[in-house]
């Protein structure tokens with residue numbers, strides 16, 4: 001039997017122990033944490049839609065009209081009208097023939113990968129893919145070839161070695177902890193050359209990248225070439241849940257074979273209505289996406305002025321790599337004392353030795369407060385003696 005107390009102590013000793021913090025109020029740009037006002041810079045409510053009045057009202061109205069829950073898996077008690085409406089809108093938004101809703105991004109990735117690959121086949125997965133993709137690969141019982149992050153040559157080598165057994169290439173579109181974008185055109189080319197499917201997880205790309213926030217695949221004009229696009233409803237779309245966009249045939253296959261779809265209760269109507277309202281707002285107000293990008297640029301510029309160089313290209317995910325877990329958490333605490341909440345990220349979320357502070361920007365932040373947050377980050381880094389150890393701006 002596992003000794004829980006010992007395991008917990010080991011986590012504490014390694015600086016990897018986690019705890020929950022109580023936040024008051026919705027996931028807006030500013031919240032109360034332990035009774036103190038802080039600037040929230042670690043929420044994935046990128047477009048400020050989770051707390052938008054129209055999104056809240058849509059959820060409340062749906063609860064009154066359709067109730068709080070969906071009752072069962074859709075294969076058991078049926079598809080409700082809001083499931084169908086949201087799937088149709090999502091497919092149209094992403095430029096795909098069809099969409100299938102899942103309970104969460106975690107469930108979408110595990111269920112879809114395990115349905116698309118099996119024993120005797122090979123899945124090719126970027127080394128920095130999200131944990132739900134890693135777990136999907138494990139569940140599939142296919143062999144998994146983990147290629148070096150964004151390394152197309154390494155992937156091509158693995159595909160040649162697989163000699164016709166390749167079933168699937170899978171990658172985050174925007175990487176969740178690094179904020180950079182996958183080399184999508186090369187992934188498409190290799191998938192075609194080796195006759196395997198390509199799946200892209202747009203959890204952090206939807207609402208943030210591409211025309212009208214349609215994501216990284218749409219940004220590169222490759223929607224016709226990527227077989228499966230996964231998106232989540234819990235980040236830029238402000239609600240909870242996820243979807244898979246694909247051909248109508250693939251959708252039919254997934255709803256017959258993806259165990260996380262078949263054996264899990266369907267998404268509740270209030271969340272579906274909230275996500276639909278958020279999608280309508282995103283389509284009606286594309287300026288939110290531009291604002292998000294401008295805010296990300298403002299934070300990056302502010303950090304650079306402090307001598308801190310963030311990674312992640314231009315996206316709204318702004319990682320400041322520290323190295324070991326303890327100094328990363330010390331930096332998080334010092335910054336929190338200064339009224340800025342950016343989460344410290346440690347293994348196993350990121351590889352050992354790459355612990356970091358992960359800022360995530362919202363469209364609803366003010367540029368001035370982001371510049372101030374960057375100054376506070378500079379002070380905190382100097383206070384914990386990290387300023388010289390962190391990547392330095394040129």
Ligand SMILES: Cc1ncc(COP(=O)(O)O)c(C=O)c1O
Pocket residue numbers: 104105106107109130132172176201203204232233234241242
């Ligand atoms: C890239 C990526 N995929 C999938 C997920 C899981 O989505 P969900 O939170 O809806 O389970 C996450 C995030 O949390 C993610 O960052």
